[in-house]
Amino acid sequence: MGGEADRARRRRQRAWALYDWASSSFMIPSFLAFPLLFHQVLMPPGAAPIVVGGWSLPRAAIWPYTVALAAFTSTAAVVPLALWGDRGAQRRRLFVALWLIGCVATGALALLPPGALGWGILVFVLAESAYIGSFTFYDAFLMMVAPLGERDRVSAWGVAAGYSAGVALLAIAGGLMRAIPGERGLRLAILFAAAWWLVFAIPLALDLPPEPPPRRDRSVAAAWRELTGTIRGLWRMPSARAYLLAILAGSQGMLTVFTQLAPYAQAATGATADQVAMVILLSQVAGGIGPFVTTALAARIGAIPTLMATYALWGGIALWGSQVRRVEELYGLALLAGIGLGGNLAIARSYYTRFFHREQATLWFTLSIFATRFGALLGPAVYGAIVQFTGSLRLGVLSVAGFFAIAVAALRHVSGAPPVPPAVPDDLDSG
Structure with missing residues (x-):
């Protein structure tokens, strides 16, 4: 059986x-x-201008x-x-x-x-x-x-x-x-x-896996109370709060690097379109290897130190990237970035599930979606502002290292002990 x-x-x-x-x-x-x-x-080309609200x-x-x-x-x-x-x-x-x-x-x-x-x-x-x-x-x-x-x-x-x-x-x-x-x-x-x-x-x-039982009260008001209660409860969970801050900061840095990769690579090294495509391909290949590297590392030193190591690696990538001069260096950076991103995503997702019960899993993953999506907006905006006011793409890339420093600092406030999730929702339908 x-x-x-x-x-x-x-x-x-x-x-x-x-x-x-x-x-x-x-x-x-x-x-x-x-x-x-x-x-x-x-x-x-040649289409009429788009007019919205005048x-x-x-x-x-x-x-x-x-x-x-x-x-x-x-x-x-x-x-x-x-x-x-x-x-x-x-x-x-x-x-x-x-x-x-x-x-x-x-x-x-x-x-x-x-x-x-x-x-x-x-x-x-x-x-x-x-x-x-x-x-x-x-x-x-x-x-x-x-x-x-x-x-x-x-x-x-x-x-x-x-x-x-x-x-x-x-x-x-x-x-x-x-x-x-x-x-x-x-x-x-x-x-x-x-x-x-x-x-x-x-x-x-x-x-698909079996569902946990539904709640007895499925009204809109009850759902709203759960959402606001979960957000308020987050402030009483310092480890979860610090963990989400690390996800927010780390996603800002990683997404900024990938969204700005092509123009920066061409400006800093003179890379051709084919060479930029090769950089992206190498990062994808390395991304498939990264999860197994970090899984083995987490089994030896723990998930939080492993995540800190991935963000530290990304900080080093930003520092090196701000000084890159040759296309060959981009290939090395792509391999490290792929390992760092793929490895980070695998451990970050699995460790995150320790903060809540499966009855609220989708809602809690929605909170992480908010963190990563906000990072997708804020990171490039900060990068763009630095480039605008300094005129230097290299300083823009260098500034990205600050996001990873914040992520490492936030993870230092995540307790080494297993997190204690909030109470199981008390309105589960036992029938």
Whole structure:
């Protein structure tokens, strides 16, 4: 009996990790193919200016504003979905619905006719919101597919699968766009990404973990009380508060590095577009190795010292990056950055589950989404301000090291003892 249960648990863990492999395909429309289709087809050169509320928006600003709108909408939408999923024991249904909506919306991006700018913005926001929502529930499932002693390993397999998929996807989608240049190649790459997400997520959709019991009171008022109570309770949990601060600061630094990589690499070293692509590819390969490095390290020295080591590594990357002169140095930085990012994500996710009970898992992962999303906005803004006022890209990169120093300092305030989660919600439906 025990052997059968162990096999079922391992099968479900493999299906869980495979969703990281599946959903990684969204990087193709969000970072590569759709931005090009957006500028070349939906908003072609010579199109009439975009006027919003009497303001004429320059063409170059439309896509960044679209990305910002998608980030805001997806972050705001995940809060009521998380409360609904946790309180009503609807995580599985919501996950499947968001996964399917995301796949359909992603595929629809490839079918938009020329000039359909408004529809392009709406469909991209829908696809991004479904992707973020499904991934929040996916993170919450970690507590249901793996006991505490196995979470580092299972989380590592998920992150490694995601990075490995990134390498394969970049190769396949890039090959498609080279073999079929122009608009048709971009559309095929987006359709391929939607199909990849749909097919490889099926094992998890068919073998989702059992739900914790629902709450007796599932009203909007009760959900609001839980949300505000959780936020207030966070201030009575100094370790959890410090941990979220570390996630916020660290995400600011890491996301700033990756979003500013291409222009900085070209300005600092004269790297060509192909060389920048190689830097990104190397970081993806190393990202698949990083989770296994940090999992082994955490088993020896503990999760918090391991996370501190990853942020210290990133601080060193920022210091080295601010002085880089040759393209070959970028390749070395890419390998270190991939190991640091992949390794950090694996341990950070699994350790975070120690702060709460599985009945509130989706809500707590929503709080971490807020931290990382806020970091995605604040980090580049600080970098941009320093570059604007100093005129130096190198000082901008150097300033990023400060974010990692804050992350290390915050983790020093996380107790070495296992965190004590808040009380189990007292309105669980025993029936």
